Amino acid sequence: MQIYLPIAELSVNVFLILGMGAGVGFLSGLFGVGGGFLLTPLLIFIGIPPAVAVATEANQIVASSISGVLAHWKRGIVDFKMGLVLLIGGIVGSSFGVWLFGILRAMGQIDLTIQLSYVLFLSIVGGLMLVESINAIVKRKQKKTQKLHQHYWIHGLPFKVRFRKSRLYISITLPLGIGFLVGILAAIMGVSGGFVMVPAMIYLLGMPTAVVVGTSLFQIIFVTANVTVLQAVNTQTVDVVLAMLLLTGGVIGAQIGARFGNKMQGEHLRGLLALIVLSVCAKIGFDLISTPLDLYSIGLPGGH
Amino acid sequence: MKTPLIFKAFFGLSLYLAAIISPAQADGELVVDLSKPIVAITTGFTGADILLFGVTDGKGDVVVVVRGPQRDTVVRRKYQVAGIWVNKDSITFKQVPGFYGLASNRPIAQFAPLAIRKENQIGPGFIQMLPVDTSFSPKQIGLFKDALIRNKQNQGLYSLDPNKLTFLGNELFRTTLKFPANVTIGTYGIEVYQFRNKKLINKRTTLLEVRKIGFEAGVYNFAHRHSLAYGVLAILIAGMAGWLANAVFRRV
Numbered sequence: 001m002q003i004y005l006p007i008a009e010l011s012v013n014v015f016l017i018l019g020m021g022a023g024v025g026f027l028s029g030l031f032g033v034g035g036g037f038l039l040t041p042l043l044i045f046i047g048i049p050p051a052v053a054v055a056t057e058a059n060q061i062v063a064s065s066i067s068g069v070l071a072h073w074k075r076g077i078v079d080f081k082m083g084l085v086l087l088i089g090g091i092v093g094s095s096f097g098v099w100l101f102g103i104l105r106a107m108g109q110i111d112l113t114i115q116l117s118y119v120l121f122l123s124i125v126g127g128l129m130l131v132e133s134i135n136a137i138v139k140r141k142q143k144k145t146q147k148l149h150q151h152y153w154i155h156g157l158p159f160k161v162r163f164r165k166s167r168l169y170i171s172i173t174l175p176l177g178i179g180f181l182v183g184i185l186a187a188i189m190g191v192s193g194g195f196v197m198v199p200a201m202i203y204l205l206g207m208p209t210a211v212v213v214g215t216s217l218f219q220i221i222f223v224t225a226n227v228t229v230l231q232a233v234n235t236q237t238v239d240v241v242l243a244m245l246l247l248t249g250g251v252i253g254a255q256i257g258a259r260f261g262n263k264m265q266g267e268h269l270r271g272l273l274a275l276i277v278l279s280v281c282a283k284i285g286f287d288l289i290s291t292p293l294d295l296y297s298i299g300l301p302g303g304h
Numbered sequence: 305m306k307t308p309l310i311f312k313a314f315f316g317l318s319l320y321l322a323a324i325i326s327p328a329q330a331d332g333e334l335v336v337d338l339s340k341p342i343v344a345i346t347t348g349f350t351g352a353d354i355l356l357f358g359v360t361d362g363k364g365d366v367v368v369v370v371r372g373p374q375r376d377t378v379v380r381r382k383y384q385v386a387g388i389w390v391n392k393d394s395i396t397f398k399q400v401p402g403f404y405g406l407a408s409n410r411p412i413a414q415f416a417p418l419a420i421r422k423e424n425q426i427g428p429g430f431i432q433m434l435p436v437d438t439s440f441s442p443k444q445i446g447l448f449k450d451a452l453i454r455n456k457q458n459q460g461l462y463s464l465d466p467n468k469l470t471f472l473g474n475e476l477f478r479t480t481l482k483f484p485a486n487v488t489i490g491t492y493g494i495e496v497y498q499f500r501n502k503k504l505i506n507k508r509t510t511l512l513e514v515r516k517i518g519f520e521a522g523v524y525n526f527a528h529r530h531s532l533a534y535g536v537l538a539i540l541i542a543g544m545a546g547w548l549a550n551a552v553f554r555r556v
Contacts, residue, residue: 002348002349002350002485003347003348004345004346004347004348004349004350004485004520006516006519006520006521006523006524006527007523007524007527009486009488010485010486011349011350011351011485011486059538059539059542060542062539062542062543062546063541063542063543063545063546063549064546065546066542066543066546066547066550067545067546067547067549067550068546070546070547070550071550071554108378108380108391108394109390109391112388112390112391116388225539225542228535228538228539228542229532229535229536229538229539230535231535232527232531232532232534232535232538233531233532233535236527236528236531238527238534238535238538240523240534240537240538240541241523243538243541243542244541244545247542247545247549251545251549251553254549255553288388288389289387289388289389291389292382292389294451294454294455294458295381295382295383295389295451296379296380296381296382296448296451296452296454296455297379297380297382297391297455298377298378298379298380298451298452298455298456299377299378299380300375300376300377300378301376301377301378301396
């Protein structure tokens with residue numbers, strides 16, 4: 001069954017989109033990740049214009065993260081103060097990112113920028129996860145005593161603020177900066193940025209793992225909502241029909257995935273996720289270096 | 305010597321009147337019509353076939369040219385930089401038709417002289433494409449122009465080989481105009497040329513409207529006219545969907 005997408009202006013198979021949403025939803029339920037980093041490249045692979053893919057994905061993430069944060073809300077493990085600081089950085093960063101997106105699109109360099117950002121971030125994050133999960137599997141039996149968090153140069157920064165729920169007393173510039181950078185990624189790559197945000201909160205800020213997921217979801221909602229509105233106003237590339245299809249498949253897949261995830265061991269899950277991240281990265285990287293079928297491409301000036 | 309404007313206007317007007325009052329102004333009659341004057345893009349749209357039919361006044365050959373709405377179009381060329389393929393050179397062409405379709409009863413070169421094909425832009429190679437920046441060499445412009453046609457052809461928007469146009473007897477003819485799912489919206493010009501003994505004897509123009517209707521039009525217009533409200537609504541819908549998903553699956 002074909003459906004015509006009003007904003008992307010092309011006809012797609014409904015079941016293909018639902019299936020993609022469900023497949024990525026399954027993985028995101030399984031691993032507890034947003035899945036934007038998989039869905040956006042998949043949409044581009046099937047021929048959705050990159051600008052529409054990125055903007056629509058932001059809209060889709062709003063829905064999936066609201067669903068996620070509601071589940072965490074009840075358990076009361078969201079650090080709203082930290083979330084708000086990250087959010088301020090995120091709003092500024094994502095607004096800057098949407099502006100940058102428009103300029104790069106007019107220059108004809110947006111596809112390259114999206115691809116390069118994917119290769120860069122996916123290879124770093126995937127590589128780190130793989131190494132860590134292998135280490136964890138090898139060293140599972142040797143228990144280590146850990147400090148609450150380590151102290152290094154980051155704790156020497158000024159404007160220190162106390163975050164009670166995270167049991168931290170750190171410089172406000174740090175979460176602001178992280179929020180800003182992740183905001184740019186959200187706008188340019190069509191991702192929630194969770195795969196950068198979560199490790200940054202754990203390793204850079206030293207937040208307890210329990211509050212990390214809820215807090216990052218909380219700020220992701222508002223950052224992606226900001227990207228959705230800005231893209232709708234600046235580029236008119238948010239396709240609600242496409243977003244609804246992805247979402248429908250996504251929520252069902254996520255619930256099934258979450259049930260599977262409970263039965264698997266954390267280290268194995270993370271190792272598997274790392275392999276998926278690295279293979280997406282390899283595919284995009286390969287496309288960048290292999291000789292294109294046609295060296296020439298066409299578009300409209302200004303990117304519209 | 306400059307022709308006074310009034311004469312020009314009068315000349316134009318008389319040509320126009322001649323064209324509408326006596327269709328048989330040249331050698332004879334040429335009447336064409338479409339099975340439908342619009343291509344309606346609905347939710348289930350996967351492309352459309354429009355039947356074009358017409359009557360001539362006897363023997364001859366017919367070419368149908370369909371041109372989509374014109375827009376400035378950029379052609380970019382990739383080069384390998386440090387192992388990565390990067391867009392570097394680009395040429396913008398002025399007012400390139402977004403769609404170009406052809407139909408004829410036999411190979412066009414067999415009955416239409418080159419000069420007439422060039423003048424009337426019959427055949428993709430003759431579509432007028434003028435670069436905005438004129439500093440490029442003709443050879444470079446030619447390469448970029450070929451690339452534009454090739455890309456449009458791969459997208460199914462330009463047809464290089466004419467579609468079949470069939471004559472039923474000597475006077476009645478018909479052809480099917482095919483529009484893929486990725487057609488751009490706007491007004492399409494359809495020109496029908498009649499040739500006899502390698503001479504252009506008649507020309508008719510008719511228009512076709514490609515537009516979104518119903519839900520598709522509603523979403524598209526809303527997104528373009530009230531983009532802020534559209535963005536906010538998109539978030540509200542997403543929020544409701546997220547809440548609903550959570551509410552439903554908590555009980556399962």
